[in-house]
Amino acid sequence: MTSRVASPTVVRAAGALVALQGLAGVVFVVALVVRALTGAPEPGKVFGEAGYFAVLTAGVVATAVGLLLSKRWARTPAVVIQLLLLGVAWYAFGPSHQYLYGALVAIYCASPLVLLFTAPAKDWAMGIGEYSDAGADD
Numbered sequence: 001m002t003s004r005v006a007s008p009t010v011v012r013a014a015g016a017l018v019a020l021q022g023l024a025g026v027v028f029v030v031a032l033v034v035r036a037l038t039g040a041p042e043p044g045k046v047f048g049e050a051g052y053f054a055v056l057t058a059g060v061v062a063t064a065v066g067l068l069l070s071k072r073w074a075r076t077p078a079v080v081i082q083l084l085l086l087g088v089a090w091y092a093f094g095p096s097h098q099y100l101y102g103a104l105v106a107i108y109c110a111s112p113l114v115l116l117f118t119a120p121a122k123d124w125a126m127g128i129g130e131y132s133d134a135g136a137d138d
Helices: 009-037 043-068 072-093 099-116 119-126
Strands: none
Touching: 009 043, 009 072, 009 099, 009 119, 043 072, 072 099, 072 119
């Protein structure tokens, strides 16, 4: 029988936040498909855009599932996703002059970053302390 080392609560909370980002991506992809099916001027381009965002969204959803299932590999992609989305927040805040949206996106993206860099999350990611699975059979 294999024993599993559960991730700390902060990692699962970060996974839930990333899952909400994945859900937003799914909603966006569905909206693009509906737009293409209901008379967009160039539906082929809209389907292409939907396919592109579907691939990106699949990565975000996979990362969220990994964090929620205590998979250590999911921490790095989650950090990268948040850093990329912070760039989106900067663009919304700076060049686009959408200060409210930029600030809200930045705060939301910083939240999983902060959670994933807390001491329990770092110990879990490195497999040390109470989050070590050295005695596990798997």
